[in-house]
């Protein structure tokens with residue numbers, strides 16, 4: 345098969361690693377990919393949000409399958425454009441991707457299908473938003489409706505804080521993405537994520553994970569795209585997993601199929617494990633980053649086979665095999681991230697680190713310098729994954745590899761997956 349993979353980050357490096365291990369794959373092209381991914385396929389400089397360019401590339405290379413890593417091309421309708429050209433793709437249609445592209449859409453779907461979630465209200469003007477904030481007593485969450493690169497959520501302690509957030513968002517802080525805002529009840533409890541495959545009406549549990557969003561140890565500092573993750577999520581036991589599948593994923597898949605907007609692809613369910621049971625924080629319509637870097641190394645079933653089953657609609661008769669061990673990934677980021685950071689500093693010791701047993705190094709933002717050295721080329725730069733019999737030993741494996749990496753301009757959290 346010829347496969348086109350869309351994206352360039354650590355998640356896509358993990359996807360390229362998994363896809364290229366499949367006996368079904370003859371050719372892998374990655375758009376735009378990165379230097380590090382050339383080990384697995386040919387990289388072509390078409391941007392991940394260039395829907396027309398990607399469609400043209402898929403037609404030109406006569407691809408059998410397009411695998412889409414990031415959310416933006418999904419929300420922009422890449423799957424629909426490919427379908428118009430009879431090209432199979434792994435990921436939801438534009439309307440189904442609204443589960444991530446519009447938080448109001450996601451909350452309304454859950455409301456229609458009795459899926460557990462916090463109380464919420466949607467507002468498109470400041471007067472309404474303030475009224476909802478007052479009604480919730482200020483202790484609430486204010487969210488931009490659309491995609492805001494992980495920055496569109498404010499967890500407020502007071503009415504003033506919540507109103508300030510709503511004022512900024514409705515004032516255009518995130519452009520079209522914050523033309524309307526959600527005001528939500530603030531939930532409490534540990535967070536975890538569950539990943540499932542959905543082929544329309546049927547769904548299949550994949551794995552759980554827990555990420556660490558704050559930049560610094562002990563959950564200090566600004567929110568990031570994720571500084572590390574563990575899979576399975578220590579707090580999501582089998583009983584909770586079954587409850588989430590029965591109360592959230594299955595009714596969602598059935599409900600969307602019944603409404604004529606079936607979801608196909610991987611569904612990422614962000615959960616709050618409240619005292620009243622698991623509730624939906626948010627949905628994402630793709631693998632997480634860095635969650636893919638802990639889930640895919642545990643997958644024993646051929647990923648491309650699983651993707652084809654989703655596309656052909658056979659999940660009801662399919663099962664997946666997983667490594668029972670735990671995986672932990674630790675992200676190494678450029679100093680300054682998620683704020684301003686510089687690019688181009690040299691990273692040494694990667695060959696030794698990657699040569700360790702049960703260790704994988706996924707590149708999120710590196711390039712090869714003119715002298716052949718590996719250099720930083722992004723905010724999140726590396727995801728160093730270790731496997732182990734339990735979370736503690738997986739964690740040790742990951743940190744042992746990090747100790748081999750010599751990068752004075754980088755930083756990482758020292759408490760990923762620490763219980």
Ligand code: GLY
Nearest residue numbers: 569570632633634
């Ligand atoms: N790690 C969070 C995300 O992928 O959205």
